[in-house]
Amino acid sequence: MIPVQGVQGRRVAVLGLGRSGLATARALRAGGAEALCWDDNPAARAKAEEEGFACADLLKQGAFDAVSALIVSPGIPHLYPAPNPVVAAALAAGVPVDNDIGLFFRSFATSDWDGFDVTPRVVAVTGSNGKSTTSALIHHILDMAGRPTQLAGNIGRGVLDIEPAGDGEVVVLELSSYQTDLARSLTPDIAVFTNLSPDHLDRHAGMGGYFAAKRRLFAEGGPDRAVIGVDEVEGRFLANQMAEGPVDDRVIRVSSGQKLTGAGWNVFARKGFLAEWRKGRQVAAIDLRGVAGLPGAHNHQNACAAYAVARALGLAPKVIEGALHSYQGLPHRSQIVATAGGVTYVNDSKATNVDSALKALAAFRRIRWICGGLEKEGGLGALKGQTGAVAKAYVIGREAAGFALQLDVEAEVCTTMAQAVAQAMAEAEPGDTVLLAPAAASFDQYDNFEKRGEDFMAEVRARLGEG
Known part of the structure; x- marks a missing residue:
């Protein structure tokens, strides 16, 4: 742990008690500060309290009295599309707002x-x-x-x-x-x-x-x-x-x-x-x-x-x-899951936007492309004309039909990962790559891109008799 310097005897508020938030509270305490914590999730607050941290609703009147700074976790907006209410309260009170990177x-x-x-x-x-x-x-x-x-x-x-x-x-x-x-x-x-x-x-x-x-x-x-x-x-x-x-x-x-x-x-x-x-x-x-x-x-x-x-x-x-x-590579980033019958299975669930998906599509010769999810701002227009290596797309996600209509390749609406993997595997030929590169966020069906990638790998391995 790196104790935070310059906070001895001060009260510092911490908003968000995930991985970085709890680490921040510990580092503040190690530096001699009193960490005043808050998270909208009761389970997160309970975990912090188990470690001896005081939790207080930072939206209550006077919550920022004697607070020298507010440390905000990365997922919490501080400006756009609108500041989190706690951040807005700190700004109104003139309390400096920072994050763990600054500390x-x-x-x-x-x-x-x-x-x-x-x-x-x-x-x-x-x-x-x-x-x-x-x-x-x-x-x-x-x-x-x-x-x-x-x-x-x-x-x-x-x-x-x-x-x-x-x-x-x-x-x-x-x-x-x-x-x-x-x-x-x-x-x-x-x-x-x-x-x-x-x-x-x-x-x-x-x-x-x-x-x-x-x-x-x-x-x-x-x-x-x-x-x-x-x-x-x-x-x-x-x-x-x-x-x-x-x-x-x-x-x-x-x-x-x-x-x-x-x-x-x-x-x-x-x-x-x-x-x-x-x-x-x-x-x-x-x-x-x-x-x-x-x-x-x-x-x-x-x-x-x-x-x-x-x-x-x-x-x-x-x-x-x-x-x-x-170097063995990172999970969910052009990760080779298996090779069987001349077909390679690649997990690039981290391809959560169009640009990263295009890079993945350019890395392989003949692709059975599993894509779809929560479409990001800007649409899918940049994909047009760039999918020449794709033999067929298998679209997942709650809005799979609308996603498929925007593609300039043959596309089958599968909705679920299980159906997409099954269909891609059934149609794949030797030399093909079955590639998960969603070009979309995962949050319509999964907690994060890691969970999506794990689901893909589990489906592939189960059908290959490895799971």
Whole structure:
């Protein structure tokens, strides 16, 4: 645990008592603060009370008297589409609003560092798609290279739940737009921007607000080095803003599909090969085609970003290449579930928006596509003309019929995962890939994308006689 600094003797309110909320309350208490907790869920409050935390309705008159700050969990809106009533009350009372990410960055460095040979560092990764894989891959590369490292944030453990950094340790954080948008302190040593595509638009009042939330990671803290995907205009704009000129190697530009040969520091992948260029010359190359844990061009972009971070941390290309080959991938992200009868079954339940689904569809040759769910703002128009590898779609979800009508491929309305898997398996031929890449949120049928992916895997394995 990382005790929060600067809160000794203060009362700090915590709104939301999930994984990060409870970790925050514990870290506040460890820092000498009184944590005043609230969650609308009685079970969550009961769990906090079992740990000795006081719970109080923060909407009651005078609830913010003598409260020095309100710490808000990521899923709770603080501005758009409307502030949570408790957040609104804090704003009205003039109480500073922050989150656990802000507390982490102001509490990470300690006096113990004076005795370290190598100062600990923080790598923070954000973007629309690929940030989980990129974060996990950076962590894996460092681990394989023998560098002490921890992984936290939007993946794995809450940021305040990790151990205080040791000598030379690198903490890798995956940060969502919900987290970067509110944090009052953002000071990573290396910041990574993977890409940008429409997502969470209601939470950020459109693409401009969504990009602005991501951009804060770079603009607020001024990282020593920025690794930026430049395949979209927003990434190119951000790289331009961070660099003092074309030879400024504090910015490492990353691409999947474009050859980047400018005078600066560039890492790109084309036709399955990763290349590193500096000062107009190629300095290293890696064949990614045999890296089983990173299939498809979208994962090659993730590999480029992770490679760039590892190089910025001083690792040699050969060390990085070896670590890439031992990476097993993350659950629900291009995860190979089984191969039987010449058919491969892939779980990409994390493809919760159109852009991530398109990347998954581009990774395989002939696809039996299981898709559908709670459609996100912006619709499915971007899918049109991009589904050439799809032999047939099998649509799930409560609004499966409407979803199917928007597709430009043969589509069967299945509604349930069980029916979709059964039909796709019955029609699949050797060489086909049965792919779950929903292009939609899961909340119409499942608690989260993980539950959806687990259901897919269970159905496949049961029908293959493995479950």
